[in-house]
Amino acid sequence: MSEEETAPxxxxxxxxxxxxxxxxVLGLAGAGGGFFAxxxxxxxxxxxxxxxxxxxxxxxxxxxxxxxxPVEPLVISLRAPAQSKHLRFRAELEVPSSFQAEVEKLxxxxxxxLNSYLRALDPADLESASALTRLRAQMxxxxxxxxxxxxxxxxxxxxxVLN
Numbered sequence: 001m002s003e004e005e006t007a008p009x010x011x012x013x014x015x016x017x018x019x020x021x022x023x024x025v026l027g028l029a030g031a032g033g034g035f036f037a038x039x040x041x042x043x044x045x046x047x048x049x050x051x052x053x054x055x056x057x058x059x060x061x062x063x064x065x066x067x068x069x070p071v072e073p074l075v076i077s078l079r080a081p082a083q084s085k086h087l088r089f090r091a092e093l094e095v096p097s098s099f100q101a102e103v104e105k106l107x108x109x110x111x112x113x114l115n116s117y118l119r120a121l122d123p124a125d126l127e128s129a130s131a132l133t134r135l136r137a138q139m140x141x142x143x144x145x146x147x148x149x150x151x152x153x154x155x156x157x158x159x160x161v162l163n
Contacts, residue, residue, distance in 0.1 A: 084162035
């Protein structure tokens with residue numbers, strides 16, 4: 001009698017797994033189809049800009065009217081706990097061409113600000129992996145304060161060597 005009672009229970013367990021498996025398979029198929037539809041742009045795609053007569057698909061955008069003003073190289077002596085003894089730094093300022101002469105007149109102030117900032121840094125700040133990105137942003141902010149926000153677009157680091 002005990003064998004007959006267990007047989008219907010096993011049959012019920014097997015029947016209950018089929019809807020679960022079908023649900024998982026259909027869920028995965030739906031997720032895959034949804035991913036494909038979104039990634040291919042079939043749904044939720046940004047509206048494409050219509051091509052006008054002024055810009056053909058093969059046109060290359062014009063290069064902005066900028067000039068590069070070189071900043072004289074700086075050699076900074078680092079403090080004692082550093083692995084390196086000196087930092088050699090060279091940069092160029094990206095400025096609109098109309099402000100090139102004005103920014104060149106302010107180069108002594110720019111060099112002073114950069115020199116003061118780099119000397120105040122801890123050696124550990126210079127040796128970290130993300131140092132250059134953070135330092136570049138800080139130096140650009142200081143240069144824009146000296147020269148004017150609209151006069152300097154960017155600071156390009158040309159040389160950053162620790163020895």
